[in-house]
Amino acid sequence: MHLGHTHDGPAAVSADARRPDGTRRALRVGLGGPVGSGKTATVAALCRALRAELSLAVVTNDIYTREDAEFLLREAVLPPERISAVETGACPHTAIRDDISANLEAVEDLEDTVGPLDLILVESGGDNLTATFSKGLVDAQIFVIDVAGGDDIPRKGGPGVTTADLLVVNKTDLAPYVGSDLARMSADAREQRAGLPVVFQSLRGGDGVADVAAWVRGRLAAWTA
Amino acid sequence: MSRAALLVLADGRFPAGGHAHSGGAEAAVKAGRITDAATLEEFCRGRLHTAGLVAGALAAAAALGADPGELDAAADARTPSPALRTAARRLGRQLLRAARSTWPSSELDALAREFPKGAHQPVVLGLAARAAGLGPEDAAHCAAYESVSGPATATVRLLSLDPFDATGALARLAPELDRVADRAVAAARRVRAEGADALPAASGPLLEVGAEWHAAWPVRLFAS
Numbered sequence: 001m002h003l004g005h006t007h008d009g010p011a012a013v014s015a016d017a018r019r020p021d022g023t024r025r026a027l028r029v030g031l032g033g034p035v036g037s038g039k040t041a042t043v044a045a046l047c048r049a050l051r052a053e054l055s056l057a058v059v060t061n062d063i064y065t066r067e068d069a070e071f072l073l074r075e076a077v078l079p080p081e082r083i084s085a086v087e088t089g090a091c092p093h094t095a096i097r098d099d100i101s102a103n104l105e106a107v108e109d110l111e112d113t114v115g116p117l118d119l120i121l122v123e124s125g126g127d128n129l130t131a132t133f134s135k136g137l138v139d140a141q142i143f144v145i146d147v148a149g150g151d152d153i154p155r156k157g158g159p160g161v162t163t164a165d166l167l168v169v170n171k172t173d174l175a176p177y178v179g180s181d182l183a184r185m186s187a188d189a190r191e192q193r194a195g196l197p198v199v200f201q202s203l204r205g206g207d208g209v210a211d212v213a214a215w216v217r218g219r220l221a222a223w224t225a
Numbered sequence: 226m227s228r229a230a231l232l233v234l235a236d237g238r239f240p241a242g243g244h245a246h247s248g249g250a251e252a253a254v255k256a257g258r259i260t261d262a263a264t265l266e267e268f269c270r271g272r273l274h275t276a277g278l279v280a281g282a283l284a285a286a287a288a289l290g291a292d293p294g295e296l297d298a299a300a301d302a303r304t305p306s307p308a309l310r311t312a313a314r315r316l317g318r319q320l321l322r323a324a325r326s327t328w329p330s331s332e333l334d335a336l337a338r339e340f341p342k343g344a345h346q347p348v349v350l351g352l353a354a355r356a357a358g359l360g361p362e363d364a365a366h367c368a369a370y371e372s373v374s375g376p377a378t379a380t381v382r383l384l385s386l387d388p389f390d391a392t393g394a395l396a397r398l399a400p401e402l403d404r405v406a407d408r409a410v411a412a413a414r415r416v417r418a419e420g421a422d423a424l425p426a427a428s429g430p431l432l433e434v435g436a437e438w439h440a441a442w443p444v445r446l447f448a449s
């Protein structure tokens with residue numbers, strides 16, 4: 001099935017909730033955050049947690065390699081045709097915020113080739129604290145930071161920490177080793193985020209990605225309602 | 226005709242995907258052909274008179290209302306490198322999305338139906354100019370300018386080149402760019418009577434070879 005052959009209208013332009021054939025498109029959730037905070041590991045864990053109940057796909061935005069896409073392939077979290085890599089020309093935030101065309105193509109092509117899909121995870125390349133996703137690309141965004149990046153990050157704020165629909169503070173298991181104060185991070189995050197949710201997680205133990213997966217299920221229920 | 230519409234279309238921040246492409250500069254930097262502002266200027270000069278001229282003529286012809294399908298085939302014939310054809314179509318698809326949203330037009334919708342996976346970028350650029358109320362001269366200038374502005378901004382990132390030096394190189398190329406655009410428009414005006422064969426077919430072999438080399442790298446900053 002390809003656009004233009006079976007549909008009357010030309011391809012969608014931006015964040016239209018309906019595909020050209022009138023069906024509802026997949027929910028798109030963006031994951032952003034600094035380098036090394038655990039975005040790809042969170043995506044992999046989400047795929048494992050959700051793939052039995054949902055039809056899902058992933059778009060990665062590697063800055064200069066296909067490492068993130070290849071990690072997901074190696075871990076076999078999804079079949080290869082459900083993982084697509086976008087090249088970002090040395091500017092990962094541009095590709096998810098200022099000029100989203102390549103990412104829009106990637107999500108639409110995934111829906112065309114392996115759809116119908118319930119959920120597409122769009123992972124940003126590791127970037128800085130100001131990087132956020134355009135509303136033209138994703139319906140909700142998760143910002144992933146980690147305890148080892150400094151426990152003052154929630155206090156410093158910035159668009160990712162303050163406005164993301166979900167803030168994930170990752171690698172809580174490392175807190176004792178790097179001297180990070182989780183209670184302080186939690187209080188600072190609450191203060192910055194005006195009621196938006198925060199999840200503290202460790203993918204190496206406890207409930208792993210369960211809280212984030214539950215949040216995604218909630219967004220999906222709202223999207224399909 | 227609106228001069229301001231030309232500024233919108235030609236703006237380097239127009240969200241049409243160009244930021245992820247280096248116009249061959251990444252391969253030329255790696256090969257040691259671009260090392261500083263002077264060699265960047267020479268690289269851009271070569272690209273302007275080859276790929277830039279062809280792109281300008283295709284864009285001007287599209288702006289004049291020539292058949293996009295015929296122009297797309299002409300662009301294919303003038304682009305030996307499969308990697309460059311893929312990149313041109315990808316950029317064309319991205320530009321088409323941005324243009325349809327910015328200047329809604331039945332011609333752009335028709336192009337999206339005919340080429341769901343993208344037509345060559347200069348063809349889309351010409352039709353976008355047409356939809357914006359611009360003429361063939363504007364379209365040719367846009368295409369010719371993009372042929373040099375892309376490599377210049379990419380080289381600033383690749384070599385940490387002084388951005389003032391890169392911009393100075395573009396400014397020095399401006400008079401030549403005007404002449405290339407004039408030639409492009411003159412050729413485009415012949416398409417109605419003579420068909421797409423009237424379009425120039427200049428090419429830079431190293432750009433084509435470099436694009437194939439670049440496409441095979443496992444690690445790179447730019448998509449092309």
